[in-house]
Amino acid sequence: MSIKDPEPGSVISVVAFRIAFGALLMLGIASCGAAQVSPSARASAKVAPLATSEACSPRPCALVNGLQINISDLERDAPRPSGGLTPPADTHYVRLRVSFLAAAGDHSVLDPRSFTPSLIDEGGPDSMTSGGPEASFSYQLANPDNYCGAAPPSLGPGGGNPAPPLAQLKSGQRFGPLQLCYWVRGPVSQHLTFAWVPFNWPDTPGVIYKPVEIAL
Secondary structure (H helix, E strand, O other), rough: OOOOOOOOOHHHHHHHHHHHHHHHHHHHHHHHHHHHHHHOOOOOOOOOOOOOEEEOOOOEEEEEEEEEEEEEEEEEEEEEOOOOOOHHHHHEEEEEEEEEEEEEOOEEOHHHOOOOOOOOOOOOOEEEEEEEEOOOOEEOEEEEEOOOOOOOOHHHHHOOOOOOOOOEEEOOOOEEEEEEEEEEOOOOOOOOOOEEEEOOOOOOOOEEEEEEEEEE
8 A cells, every 4th residue: 555645736735744654653663662661671669778887885876977876765654744745545655865976077967856757666656658569668656746745836937847957066076865755555665666867868769768777
């Protein structure tokens, strides 16, 4: 079967016809090429640790790229505060303190209260899943009381912007201790894990990062 040009009489119509036919031909070639791409060639997501701790002391602690966090004064069944937010049902109160040391180099100390989760428990009261359809991980997380019983301050017209660093440390300098509080569901003696984000999450396509986990 042959395809003829339009009847003579218009140069414009001849040019337009040939352009349109060429476009259809290229579209057919592109479609055939796309159909040959194997599903295995597509990028897949993966879960990876944000960082791995070096040896540190005193425990519980973690040391990443020269910045160390120490966790102390853990109260698994602390007195309930009289003010602040309404606690979730069937929970008890946990307090702890964190402090930071620039063991080597200069560092920005990010606020642990800016990241979720910061305390992982076995019974909830909430759960969180990070990731997508190809890769994900889930936590049972404690409910943070970021003001440790005090009334939350008004954010004002500026809204809730990301928290600035708590401190800028030179090598050898310390920051803290900072008190952190949580409502925790489940046994008082259950296993608890502190989730630390020592630096901002990298923007790596296809990678879902898990925080540094510190057993308490």
